[in-house]
Amino acid sequence: MKISLGPLLYYWQREKVFDFYEEIASTPVDVVYLGETVCSRRHELRLADWLDIAVLLRAAGKEVVLSTHVLLESGSDVGTMHRITANGNFQVEANDMGAVHRLAGKLPFVAGPHLNLYNPAALQWMAALGASRWVMPLEMKQSDLELLQQNRPSGLQTEVFTYGRMPLAYSARCFTARHRNLPKDDCRFSCLDHPDGLMLRTREREEFLVLNGTQTQSARVYNLVDALEDMRAIGVDVVRLSPQAQHTVEVIAIFDAAREKLLAPQEALARMQPLMPEQGCNGYWHGRPGLEQVAPAVQG
Template sequence: MKISLGPLLYYWPRETIFAFYEAMAATPLDVVYLGETVCSRRHELRLADWLDIARMLQDAGKQAVLSTQVLIESGSDVSVLHKIADNAEFTVEANDMGAVRCLSGQTPGRPFVAGPHLNLYNAPSLQWMAQLGASRWVMPLEMAQDALAAMLVQRPAGLETEVFAYGRMPLAYSARCFTARHRNLPKDDCGFSCLEHADGLTLRTRESEDFLVLNGTQTQSARVYNLANELAAMRALGVDLVRLSPQSQHMAQIIALFDEARGPAQQPGGADYVQRMQPFMPDQPCNGYWFGRPGLEQGQAAGNAPNS
């Protein structure tokens, strides 16, 4: 089982981003997704910079993948999409159907990654995406393990499966910028407010409980989705990769613990890696979607109580 690092969902200063990926090059990651997927106004890095980082990671033995933006809103967004799709060096993760069309229409066709926002919820849609050229698909975030198991029974030959296994879940995207709205600023004159919130802006209930996180045009869960204790079960299902989402602090420690958890000796009901990760997490853990329950719940499979 491989470990991937998903695209950076937050807006960090240029120097911080370069330093972050230099540190990631020294970790046991197998795959790293790169690029701006949330908001085209985030201009600390251009495509040429992401390509430089991709080459650095490739030299460090990682597979670098370029991710496309989830919500395309302008002609300039379309232009960037075409540049990413036309690059001849790196695999591309398609995060909307426009990207799928660009990649599947190339001659000769190039394999691509079908991202988690393409809404692939059944076997026929998976078969169709594989026919278009997908070599890997990322399970929708809210899919339960039972639904995944049913899909994998009919998975097309050669199609890898990747599961979002750690991080605040990107739940929704909007044409509005909620971070700018929080400061009573228009989206087109936002003052790049996201730079002030390295892990997003927490939204709390009236009872002062963390509920959601505002991240520009993206809304995330406040709790951190963590499936570290489920890797043995995923391996049994046939999952090929688990995806971790970048956070501003302690990312190397999280990766190290996932690397330990994927070890061949791990069995269902083994060590409680989620508990060990809590000092390095920005909020409380959750895993409800995996078990077919409300996403903010934290539970475990019946009969699989951790030993430590």
Template structure:
């Protein structure tokens, strides 16, 4: 049984430059194998620019971690494309491609890359295509359930496709992106004059239904789950499936405790010991795992709901 690696995904929210640098200074001491850096959500978020991310990545790489630069998932302009080219051509750090254009540019550079979940890889044929373009690892779509993933991996293996798999294992689920900025709309502002109000919501802006039930989180142009997705109860099964890595998505507080909790649970499985790890105190919302179990993504851990289509 392989020992699961732990990765730290890119910060999906808009934090200040000082907060970002402080966060990664602390993360350099956490038990992680890979750290992802970069702005993957909104091109207007420029507290750190392309060269800043590259320099930070090179610095973190000296701590012995593998560092990967995450590309923006929604490319809308020539300036977005220029920033993407700068990341691809950095010369030392690999890329997480969240757009097929990023995968194409990485291939032109002869550079292996990570196929991000925004590439929406749902079957073995698509996985084979991405591997042929240079993907060394992929992140399945966050709504893919355990049985579907198992079938995709089995078919890929039968087709001679062997690629590392990394699962989104903790955090608010990044569900969709739009050309419209939902946070700006909330404040009756235009997208081009958003006044960077996202920075007032370091874990996103939570959205309830009219019945006041927790539903979604808005994060600029990104729609996320309200609940915090957690695969912690499923680690033994995930290990048995041959998954390579688990991704922790950064949150404003307690990310260190989340990483340490997952590391403790992984080490316990590897040593065949039982470990009771409770991470619920470190989330400000309900812990959910519905998608992984093949039911509604909003379902709390262990809750039964109708299967999603």
């Protein structure tokens, strides 16, 4: 089982991004996804910069994948997607059907989690187009994944989002800018002030959602570190972690120890608690509301 680091979902200063991936190069993570997937106004790094980071990580022995935007809103967004899919050097994660169309029949690609692949027919179709790996939709429960694994096309790997705030929705509006009464086209790059997103609370002051520009995330942190053996048993090939502003290297180390069985599931979960920006959840995996934290079944 491999560990992947998903694309950076937040907007950080250029120097912070380069320093972050220099750290990642020395971690036991196996696959790294790079690129801006949330908002095309985030220009701290251009495609050439992401490619420079990709070269650095490949030299460190990592498998590198370039991720495309999830929501394309303009001709320039489409142009960026075309340049990514035609980069000629690194595999691509297709996060919308436009990117799939550009890659189909030409190059192997990763079918991203936002393509909404929920049944065997969809997996067969995507594999026929050239997908070498697919990422399970966030809301899918373990029992449904087991059924898909039984009918998975030969040669198609399965990846599961296993740690991080869940990206729940995308919009043409920027809610971080709206929070500051700014229009999207003059957002003043408000996301830079919120390296782990902007918490949205209810009137009762309970954590509800996180605003991340045009993306809405879960307030709680999805964490399946205690379910790695269940994933291994049903043939999951890659578990995905999502970058956070602090402690990502430590989080990777705990997942690595858990997959190598150097940490028991509950011990790994306990060590994660102080490293997370908010309390954890795992409801979707167990077929429950996503914000719930389901305790493991007691073995008798």
